[in-house]
Amino acid sequence: MSPNTTDQTPSIVCAPDSFKGSASAPAAAAAMARGARAVFPGARVTELPFADGGEGTLDALLAVWGTRPRTVDTVDALGRAASAAFGLSPDGTTAVIEAAQANGLPQVSDVELQPERADTYGVGLLAAAALDLGVEEILLCIGGSASTDGGTGILAALGARFVDADGDPVAPGGGGLAAISAIDTSALDRRAAAVRWRIAVDVDNPLTGPRGAAAVFGPQKGADADSVAVLDSGLEHLAEVLADTSAEAEALAATPGFGAAGGIPLALTSLLGAEVVPGSTMVAEAVGLTAALADADFVFTGEGSFDSQSLGGKVVAAVRDHAPASARVIVIAGRVGLTAAECREAGITAALSIAPGPADLAALSERAEALIEDTAAQACALSSPSDHTISTTKGRTMTTTTQTQLAVGDIAPDFTLTDAEGRAVSKADYAGRSVILYFYPKAASPGCTTEACDFRDNLSALSAAGFEVLGVSPDDTESLKEFAAEEGLTFSLLSDPGAAVAKAYGSYGQKTIGEHTFLGTQRSTFVIGADGTLIHAEYDVDARGHVARLRTHLLP
Incomplete structure (x- = not known):
């Protein structure tokens, strides 16, 4: 299966070892699966925690x-x-x-x-x-x-x-x-x-x-x-x-x-x-590893520290050996000790560290599951279906979006995302209720803080009128938790690390800040009616005064 083919659903298997002292193998597999589903909501994702016969x-x-x-x-x-x-x-x-x-x-x-x-x-x-x-x-x-x-x-x-x-x-x-x-x-x-x-x-x-x-x-x-x-x-x-x-x-x-x-x-x-x-x-036979990986397109594995010893009879080596030749085998680890060339030579597509930057072991351990989830989402996003074309302007190559925007009367796309407390939240959870679903690019940034605080200050009136509020951004759950605590936000903030849901709503595309042009989540707001269709769709939202204008529209 080609990850760039939009009419096929990828098969993804998450088969990691434990991250010693940070995440058990089942917890690591679940985190990888959440990251994969965020980018490929319709994917067949199998959680297969693994071990090498030792602890765990x-x-x-x-x-x-x-x-x-x-x-x-x-x-x-x-x-x-x-x-x-x-x-x-x-x-x-x-x-x-x-x-x-x-x-x-x-x-x-x-x-x-x-x-x-x-x-x-x-x-x-x-x-x-x-x-x-x-x-x-x-x-x-x-x-x-x-x-x-x-x-x-x-x-x-x-x-x-x-x-x-x-x-x-x-x-x-x-x-x-x-x-x-x-x-x-x-x-x-x-x-x-x-x-x-x-x-x-x-x-x-x-x-x-x-x-x-x-x-x-x-x-x-x-x-x-x-x-x-x-x-x-x-x-x-x-x-x-x-x-x-x-x-x-x-x-x-x-x-x-x-x-x-x-x-x-x-x-x-x-x-x-x-x-x-x-x-x-022994463990591979006990869990049916060969059969589980038989039709996998992406195989995620990993452990606390990935180095040359990992390739000698350990979990990563076993998963690699049982994966089909067509599958992409991606290692996620706390520490990566092999170069890209060494990984390729060993039959590993890529090895990614969960460390977002300089961090000590205690800090990584504390946030291990959220970081594993985010890294898996980042890896999947690199291979997600293409949603852009390439054009040339003034001799430079730049990216322009070709996504279709939604309109009033359209059926709102389904979604399942993780909130700041680590709970799964789905569109189906709000069946029969009206939902304000707004997308924003980054928690704690000035414009996003203004918009979030405006929703906070108007939440009572919106709730009294029967509207739930959900905010969606590519931030990880830990960042959302800190953002909510800092600003006193009592509505749900959802993590969309691979921007899969933003893309489904046409809220992902080219952005320009100064001289820099890049792809990212675009500020937009949708109101989903009790029947699951859109009763309001607004793109290119100006954060200043947006909630007041929305309130006037919804509560005349």
């Missing part, structure tokens, strides 16, 4: 599946009572578990870290709860753990016993691994071995050694040099117990990805036949 995967899958989290009693990495959530697919056959929900570092941040004691038992309790619901597959996301126990805690919660030479249970956690003499699986929950396990892994670290679980990730879990040595040797010993030969044990210890989350893949692959898969691949 549970939220992303629940949003796509449309199911609620299941909260159960469990324990944290230190064995203390806790509660944690897992997800269930709509058909009840697949469970998604984020290990960090039970054994994550934040859950034990209130006490001194205990790297040799911390275990994954609580994660096993989550798996047992999922098995009780009759699932056939468990998707296990393992980032952010506080433990280094090789997954033994999960197996213990499911009935396996890890015993020492005297037949007694070993101490929980990575510190007890070296004492394991045998593994008793006679009481292991048979359902655990019958279901399919897939473990999402986004690192290639081996189980042991300088790049292993203990050496690389142990220090962030509180392990000093001595503890790292204990944990590393414990994992090496566990591999030897699980393996039939020394060669097999060495292979287990060297397997890429087995060093993830304190070695969780080791015990689960050996005793339950679990599969280790790239996190983005």
